[in-house]
Amino acid sequence: MNVVILVGRLTKDPELRTTGNGKSVTSFSVAVDRQFKQEGQPTADFFNVVAWGRQAEVINQYLRKGREIAVRGRLQTRNYTAQDGSKRYVTEVVLESFDFIGSRSDTGGQSYQRSAQPAAAAQTNDIPLDIDDDFSLLAEDDDVPF
Numbered sequence: 001m002n003v004v005i006l007v008g009r010l011t012k013d014p015e016l017r018t019t020g021n022g023k024s025v026t027s028f029s030v031a032v033d034r035q036f037k038q039e040g041q042p043t044a045d046f047f048n049v050v051a052w053g054r055q056a057e058v059i060n061q062y063l064r065k066g067r068e069i070a071v072r073g074r075l076q077t078r079n080y081t082a083q084d085g086s087k088r089y090v091t092e093v094v095l096e097s098f099d100f101i102g103s104r105s106d107t108g109g110q111s112y113q114r115s116a117q118p119a120a121a122a123q124t125n126d127i128p129l130d131i132d133d134d135f136s137l138l139a140e141d142d143d144v145p146f
Contacts, residue, residue: 002074004093006047007101008032009068014051016060026056027092028063030071049073051095059098068101 008030016026028051031044049071051059063069073093082088 004047004071004073004075006030006032006049006071006093007068008044008047008071010063010065011046012065014056014060014063016056024053024056024060026051026060028059030069048090048092049095050092051098055095055098059095062100070099070101071095072097 011029011031014026014028016024018024028049030047030049032047033044034042037043059069071093073095075091076094077089077091079087079089
């Protein structure tokens, strides 16, 4: 089983790119605080995350440096040959789902626009597009589990 769950803050603004065949991709890094901090040791670990498609676009639109995010994905290692001819290895988290955490004020006053897409449609894509003041997806009355 290959499952990674991280909760942390973006270390820089996401970088949105488009592949040659038109697919959106964004990459960002997440700083995750260590639970136990020892003197002389780092207090956080930094993980590279890659998101594809609509999720990449949503992350690029709504998240900025310092914003808290919960990420679920899989760990992936890839390699490539650098310009100098050396072989390079990259380990990253490939995003499968995410949640906004915290409040809007965590982004330094960044303004956000609400999506016109209904909540039911957002749920089918597993992307929280109908965002309230605390960035959480509101359940419909008929979706309540009790």
